[in-house]
Amino acid sequence: MGKRNGESLPTIYDVARECGVAPSTVSRALSQPGRVSAKTSERIHEVAARLGYQANPLAKYLPTGRTGTIVLIVSDITNPVYFPVIRGAESAAAAAEYTLVLSDVGESPEREREVMEKLVRTVDGFALATSRLTDAAIRAVARRRPMVTMNRVTQQVPSVVPDNGQGMRYAGEHLAELGHRRVTYVSGPPTSWANTVRWRALRAAGEQLGMTIRRIGPYAPTVAGGWAAAADLVSPLPTAVIAYNDLLAIGAMQGLHDLGVKVPDDVSVIGCDNILGSDWCTPALTTLAAPLRELGTRGVQHLIAMINGADARPRRPLVLPSQLIVRESTAPPRDEDGDRPGSGRE
Amino acid sequence: MGKRNGESLPTIYDVARECGVAPSTVSRALSQPGRVSAKTSERIHEVAARLGYQANPLAKYLPTGRTGTIVLIVSDITNPVYFPVIRGAESAAAAAEYTLVLSDVGESPEREREVMEKLVRTVDGFALATSRLTDAAIRAVARRRPMVTMNRVTQQVPSVVPDNGQGMRYAGEHLAELGHRRVTYVSGPPTSWANTVRWRALRAAGEQLGMTIRRIGPYAPTVAGGWAAAADLVSPLPTAVIAYNDLLAIGAMQGLHDLGVKVPDDVSVIGCDNILGSDWCTPALTTLAAPLRELGTRGVQHLIAMINGADARPRRPLVLPSQLIVRESTAPPRDEDGDRPGSGRE
DNA sequence: TACCGGGCGGCAATCGGTTGCCACCAGACG
DNA sequence: CGTCTGGTGGCAACCGATTGCCGCCCGGTA
Known part of the structure; x- marks a missing residue:
């Protein structure tokens, strides 16, 4: 019934105490290479490794506003059509060192809406595969977070679609x-x-x-x-x-x-x-x-570019060739x- | 290139200012029914709705240590065998008002390990479907977070399996x-x-x-x-x-x-x-x-019970009947x- | 009228990181 | 020898919530 499940994990404060430096120094040693002297940095890395320290990604989010996570929402995961899309998206996300989480909404627009509402504060961007939402609903979320749609075209939202x-x-x-x-x-x-x-x-x-x-x-x-x-x-x-x-x-x-x-x-x-x-x-x-796999890779690549500041604006849908x-x-x-x-x- | 993508969203501070009350009052009005007088509470709810306020789940996490999220890790999402498992897990998670995120590791133990390492601080619990990890690796994570395995038995980790x-x-x-x-x-x-x-x-x-x-x-x-x-x-x-x-x-x-x-x-x-x-x-x-769907539901139900403080200890694997x-x-x-x-x- | 208790709301600490600003120190240079 | 400069590292504020503790005020009772 304790507030923490499992024992509590080491923080930068633990590492700092162990090293006799300030927490801010630990933070910098771990995330701003060069900012801290080689000697100190090495010691910090060593202690961090020994303690099994890992940054709490959630705590990291607050100051920076970034979670390093994007979500791929599929309208029905029970449809094998998404397999290659998912695989493509995964590989593009992994290449950019983003975590991809998957969400299935079982063909339900309400559920899709709920999921997006719930995740809008916790992910850096949305990739929508074959969304069942209205254009207006899609645009509303797209105004708050970077977004691409796959297999769907909505005005003002970048998309990648088969021909x-x-x-x-x-x-x-x-x-x-x-x-x-x-x-x-x-x-x-x-x-x-x-x-x-x-x-x-x-x-x-x-x-x-x-x-x-x-x-x-x-x-x-x-x-x-x-x-x-x-x-x-x-x-x-x-x-x-x-x-x-x-x-x-x-x-x-x-x-x-x-x-x-x-x-x-x-x-x-x-x-x-x-x-x-x-x-x-x-x-x-x-x-x-x-071209399902490409739908996934190209979509996620574009999404990540947007997250990194590329202008999302006009551009027409990216159209990929189909094959009989x-x-x-x-x-x-x-x-x-x-x-x-x-x-x-x- | 700004640190925030999209415009910044309203916080309890915005609501508090708008209502002329303290942030703590807003927090209580929204999450502890009865703690705040009906009149104040009503005003706060109204303003919150008008501003489109929604709690930032990540900020919520820090003090409470709970994200309300569990992850289902599947060894290869490209295998239709997981469809019913996923659906079952989803329904159980939704019933308990948890968010279920899905993660595919493409039959790679290394990737499975990475994903778990990365998520261990951000989810309340793990459900492993057909894990490819060693028993030792599974137990190591199980010590840090509540966990159930499905279609796999590991000493000391609760599991649900077909017969x-x-x-x-x-x-x-x-x-x-x-x-x-x-x-x-x-x-x-x-x-x-x-x-x-x-x-x-x-x-x-x-x-x-x-x-x-x-x-x-x-x-x-x-x-x-x-x-x-x-x-x-x-x-x-x-x-x-x-x-x-x-x-x-x-x-x-x-x-x-x-x-x-x-x-x-x-x-x-x-x-x-x-x-x-x-x-x-x-x-x-x-x-x-x-009994794939049951694997998903029973597994997640048990996981959530553990998160809520049920003792995880001994208990033997839950064995569900198969059918030819x-x-x-x-x-x-x-x-x-x-x-x-x-x-x-x- | 004085006192007590409970309902209600505010203050401030806290979770675990990041980062702007500043202080200190050493080495270089005039 | 004094000053300037740049490399290091510390302090403290901040992100957005939650919550323990406290004080105020109102009503009821002696």
Whole structure:
């Protein structure tokens, strides 16, 4: 019930007493190389090591206002799409000697808000991956602390995003080449920026390519959500489906399978993100691979630059190229659809 | 380049001045209900709200020694096995109004050590999921801060673990019933406690059931590791394989497939953990499901109890039951193996 | 009216660092 | 030999909260 858990740890005062110098000298010896004579400094380092002294980062914060910590907030850690983003962010943070803490908000904007409110005083900056917050809420926090968004664009807040427009065009072209004309887009969360952008880009690409694009949803961006979407997908069944993300696509394939619809024979399916596991589902998923790791590294690098005083101002979003990975879930449509290209399937 | 990023936030001093009271009164009004007269308290709350005041958690820490934060360290966040653990830990932390931060150490003991060293002064407690550290290193930190380990047992440190012994027995019995006699265990990281325990339990079960158990490895606990293991698996090919975890099992199935070995016709495969995606691989994986969510909740609940002064002392590990989930990757062995049970496969 | 007790609010110390300012001392130079 | 200069190290204020202790004032009671 004591106020301290565990025994209390040594402080600069302990080191100072042990060395017979003032605490300020210890502080300087440890953090301002050259400020203290070599002899004294050496003695202090030695005693500090012997006592196992380590600066209390929280006490350090008060005078300096810096914690050396940044937080990466992900909208749902249960989605493998974040793996590479996290890894990228970690490596960039480690390279700059920042501590990266991770926070999951389970697709809940309220929780996201709470977390940010709680952390705004304790971290040097925010990296938001696929935030579900409103633009206004994001900007409000961005005014108080350096911030970057990943996979999301908000006016006045620096961001790094995959090239969704180009990606959707690739996906559309791939389907057009196979001979598809009727495509359904399976929507993710309405609060998802990427969802909106992908839908618009797909619609535009569809128009250019002479395809009819429908949209259903929204659905939760999970396997369960995709399974539920399958039921809505079959009437009328398009010849191809593009889903907001891979989880949704995989769930939809499972649901279609349960409904007796064959992929890719009866309908082609394309996902987005190229997550872990999108290659081991059946059939292996054709998907639009986002540059996820780069999203993480570039985002955090920029964030740290801002923390170190770089001007955050105007600059446009950093757009990174996407890539279409063709696997087994796409094929030419069945004959019934009329004007299909020459050869049969292969 | 200013020392503060963003404008500086209001403090109790600002609120106090605005209200014409002392800072201590503001502090009490905000955190000790009843200590201050209703009238004053109301005025203070109103002004605080108007100014958008929020306590600086770091400043709060110094006098109290408590941050209200606990950290969950996972050995590799890229493994879906942690999803339920994280979710469970989050819910338990949220219920107790603690902030949970997540830290990934990418299977690196050095990094795990660094992270713990860095956080030991800034968090109230540690939850270690599947730590790769030595027992001594774990105990050293456990002496300084409350700690629980999940999926790992270390003397003197409270822990919560799945019942590996019982689980491996289930797996062995399942294979024995199908008629298997020669089983190979595919090892995970040598620093993994669960790996050791699972191997021992399997060997013991195998002896009782009259099966020959071999072991190969160690391999990285990833899909790539499993793929590599497949090559070592085929000579001599056993009739069944049990892998340290699902990722390894899935990778092994891919590798076996590439080698022209059919699962489950030529060899049965069992994984451990029942991760997201173990049901959408082909064939769907038979696996030993650990009580992952409970691992997270029970672990964090216990940790918070310790922080609040519960005695951490003796108590044995909390053991939670596992469950075997039979899917499509296990079947009776081929005839060549001699004494197989009556019926053919079905 | 005098005294007592309790509610309420203020003072100031404290947590563990950082840092501006100043004093001291030694060596160099005129 | 006196003064200047620069290298060292100490003093004390400060960051923003919490909290022990004390004093004031008001009301109740003898």
